[in-house]
Amino acid sequence: MRRPSVLVVDAGLGNIGSVVAALQRLNCSVHSSPTPPSPGATDGFSHAVLPGVGAFAAGMEALKSSAWEAWIKEMWWQTDRPLLGICLGMQLLASEGMEGAPDGDAVPGLDLIPGRVERLSVAGNMVLPHVGWNTLHWHSPANPLAQGLPEVGDMYFIHSYAFRPRDSAHSLADSDYGGSFTAVVGRGACYGVQFHPEKSQRLGRRLLENFLALPPC
Amino acid sequence: MLKRRLIPKLQLGLSRSFRGARPVLVVSRQFDNRRPIGDPLSQAKIYEAQMADELILVDLERTSESWPMLLQTLESVAGALATPLAVGGGVRNFEQVQELLDRGADKVVLNSAAVRQPSLIDRIAGAYGSQCVVLSLDTRSNGSGGWQIWTDAGRLDGKREAVTWAQEAVDRGAGEVLATAIDRDGTGIGLDIALTRKLTQELGVPLTISGGCGLAEHFIEGYRAGAAAVAAGTFFAQRDQNPIQCRSHIHNAGISIRNCH
Numbered sequence: 001m002r003r004p005s006v007l008v009v010d011a012g013l014g015n016i017g018s019v020v021a022a023l024q025r026l027n028c029s030v031h032s033s034p035t036p037p038s039p040g041a042t043d044g045f046s047h048a049v050l051p052g053v054g055a056f057a058a059g060m061e062a063l064k065s066s067a068w069e070a071w072i073k074e075m076w077w078q079t080d081r082p083l084l085g086i087c088l089g090m091q092l093l094a095s096e097g098m099e100g101a102p103d104g105d106a107v108p109g110l111d112l113i114p115g116r117v118e119r120l121s122v123a124g125n126m127v128l129p130h131v132g133w134n135t136l137h138w139h140s141p142a143n144p145l146a147q148g149l150p151e152v153g154d155m156y157f158i159h160s161y162a163f164r165p166r167d168s169a170h171s172l173a174d175s176d177y178g179g180s181f182t183a184v185v186g187r188g189a190c191y192g193v194q195f196h197p198e199k200s201q202r203l204g205r206r207l208l209e210n211f212l213a214l215p216p217c
Numbered sequence: 218m219l220k221r222r223l224i225p226k227l228q229l230g231l232s233r234s235f236r237g238a239r240p241v242l243v244v245s246r247q248f249d250n251r252r253p254i255g256d257p258l259s260q261a262k263i264y265e266a267q268m269a270d271e272l273i274l275v276d277l278e279r280t281s282e283s284w285p286m287l288l289q290t291l292e293s294v295a296g297a298l299a300t301p302l303a304v305g306g307g308v309r310n311f312e313q314v315q316e317l318l319d320r321g322a323d324k325v326v327l328n329s330a331a332v333r334q335p336s337l338i339d340r341i342a343g344a345y346g347s348q349c350v351v352l353s354l355d356t357r358s359n360g361s362g363g364w365q366i367w368t369d370a371g372r373l374d375g376k377r378e379a380v381t382w383a384q385e386a387v388d389r390g391a392g393e394v395l396a397t398a399i400d401r402d403g404t405g406i407g408l409d410i411a412l413t414r415k416l417t418q419e420l421g422v423p424l425t426i427s428g429g430c431g432l433a434e435h436f437i438e439g440y441r442a443g444a445a446a447v448a449a450g451t452f453f454a455q456r457d458q459n460p461i462q463c464r465s466h467i468h469n470a471g472i473s474i475r476n477c478h
Contacts, residue, residue, distance in 0.1 A: 015322070017319065017320060018321050021297075021321065129347060129423070132423070133220045133222070
């Protein structure tokens with residue numbers, strides 16, 4: 001197979017350096033850009049990664065103003081090539097989100113995977129953000145993204161909101177913090193992970209390798 | 218299940234020679250008596266191989282001369298590792314926060330600057346999210362059962378009570394608190410357990426406690442008192458015990474911690 005050529009979306013959603021560095025350590029070429037590539041240049045990429053940290057509303061605002069929203073929805077998504085959202089990037093794949101929403105009205109997301117991003121509901125003495133290493137449980141260990149990963153393995157999380165998919169078939173793995181929440185979503189070639197594979201040492205590296213092994217079309 | 222974290226601290230100092238200054242890893246005792254012990258990048262790689270859950274990188278010099286070296290060290294560490302990095306020491310303004318994040322810091326550790334200008338916390342949390350802001354408290358006992366904060370690497374009286382200040386910082390948007398007992402730093406006599414209990418009780422964010430670890434048992438005491446994470450510099454740097462050995466002691470004590478897979 002051809003060496004993957006990865007486009008990292010640099011829409012100003014926080015530091016993308018670690019994601020770029022983690023991909024560079026794998027066998028692929030990595031390109032990051034603050035603006036979307038032209039249709040011609042888009043054809044040169046086999047995989048796209050949407051990293052991000054921060055609030056949902058601010059994230060969507062940044063994707064809109066940088067024209068990435070249109071590129072992701074109208075150009076990349078249509079070609080069915082692999083897309084990986086990380087942390088906020090995963091949440092933005094949802095239909096809507098509540099973080100940073102004015103007057104409690106949901107903010108529309110990219111709507112590639114139906115669902116809503118809501119604050120984690122934790123009880124009693126549990127604190128937010130949910131930060132640290134937590135166990136990932138795959139619903140379908142046969143998923144290409146889960147290849148070679150242990151059935152229970154720890155990934156590094158740092159977030160206060162979580163993706164609630166409308167269709168449970170889109171939830172590929174979950175984790176538990178004061179209740180179960182979706183940690184990996186997938187629909188077609190579009191994937192999202194709530195944790196940070198680029199900060200999750202060996203297992204995170206394996207997940208990124210699995211993503212890069214997805215066929216480009 | 219969420220695991221407790223074990224965090225080696227990398228403290229940076231400058232080593233000066235005829236070729237100029239270069240960053241070195243140092244250990245300290247009660248925030249003083251800095252001793253160079255090695256190269257920051259090689260040590261960071263060793264810690265990752267030993268399954269450190271996260272690393273704290275702090276510049277103890279905190280000068281305009283050391284700042285570019287902190288950035289350079291951070292860049293090399295972030296480029297080589299897939300481990301979460303909390304970075305600080307000498308951060309005075311918002312622009313410096315951006316510089317750290319651009320070079321691969323996941324979280325910024327704020328101490329003196331937050332005391333002088335508390336609104337800096339609001340600004341960073343507003344721009345990058347609370348998960349990005351770690352409030353660092355360097356504490357000494359106030360002699361009557363409470364704790365006072367000290368700024369500027371433990372040299373100046375911060376004139377604030379530790380718990381009240383931490384609460385204010387959390388209200389302003391700090392997502393985590395790192396508390397270090399100055400007088401225990403580098404002594405190996407054990408963590409400040411009363412402080413750990415108090416902060417865990419009063420704060421709604423994860424607490425990292427530091428200062429005084431000399432035995433694996435000290436980590437266990439810290440977790441039992443409620444800390445989400447325990448950080449140590451000297452303990453790991455002296456190689457009496459590496460993070461893997463320490464981790465199995467903690468695991469054997471029935472505390473949920475990441476295992477070697």
